[in-house]
Amino acid sequence: MITQPREHRTAKGAARVDALTEMAVDMFLDQGYEAVSLDMLIARAGGSRRNIYSHFGGKEGLFLAAIRSMSEAQAAPLKSLQIPFSDNPAEALFMFGKALLERVLQPRTLALHRLMIAEASRFPELAKTIWRSGHEQAAHILAEWVSHQQKAGVLRKGHAPQLLARQFVDLAVADAQLCAQIGVPESAYRDVALKAAVETFLHGQATDARAYNAHGKKK
Numbered sequence: 001m002i003t004q005p006r007e008h009r010t011a012k013g014a015a016r017v018d019a020l021t022e023m024a025v026d027m028f029l030d031q032g033y034e035a036v037s038l039d040m041l042i043a044r045a046g047g048s049r050r051n052i053y054s055h056f057g058g059k060e061g062l063f064l065a066a067i068r069s070m071s072e073a074q075a076a077p078l079k080s081l082q083i084p085f086s087d088n089p090a091e092a093l094f095m096f097g098k099a100l101l102e103r104v105l106q107p108r109t110l111a112l113h114r115l116m117i118a119e120a121s122r123f124p125e126l127a128k129t130i131w132r133s134g135h136e137q138a139a140h141i142l143a144e145w146v147s148h149q150q151k152a153g154v155l156r157k158g159h160a161p162q163l164l165a166r167q168f169v170d171l172a173v174a175d176a177q178l179c180a181q182i183g184v185p186e187s188a189y190r191d192v193a194l195k196a197a198v199e200t201f202l203h204g205q206a207t208d209a210r211a212y213n214a215h216g217k218k219k
Helices: 011-031 036-044 049-056 059-079 089-104 106-119 124-151 160-180 188-204
Strands: none
Touching: 011 036, 011 049, 011 059, 011 106, 036 049, 036 059, 049 059, 059 089, 059 106, 059 124, 089 106, 089 124, 089 160, 089 188, 106 124, 106 160, 124 160, 160 188
16 A cells, blocks of 8 residues: 655755655656666665655655656646637647647656556556646647637537547647657658648538638638
8 A cells, every 4th residue: 555645844854855756756757667766766866765665655655756746747837728719710729739749748748658658557547647637638728719619600519628629639749749759850840740730620620611721821
């Protein structure tokens, strides 16, 4: 059974635990769960096995606390994403997709995504937490816009806004994210691919998809 981190009695003790957690985030993201030992963590961040077991219940508890902390940090900038309720849905989607890609393709975000995939079978709930803080958070923001556009008659009704939002996030992000993970250059045509994603989405969901081209301008 994993114990929860305990309250720290002193400011010095709290700072030491914070430093250990931050170092754990860096090492787990860089090397994965199995490759990082408590001795390696202690050598880099200080402290002792006794402190780790006291505060986190061991390596697994420290890993869970560290990655949850990183997930919260990832969610914060995504929560600031906005999509304008303008008269031009293609332009709004393109701007949203571009801002999302800037966040998703950050090195630490990519590392967290790799860790989610690698450790999903061992820590399924943690993998879900990472997914919710990233992909699902972005889809939640977009779903509000989709709902508004459906009510306004711009997008077709019949499918749940959250489902459509997830599908657009997949269209906008999946290829660029995979290329970044495996080191395949794609930045030269990233905007072109995003415009194609916008056009594909609108041709499927806009009530008059022919009224918009991939550049977000009415024909």
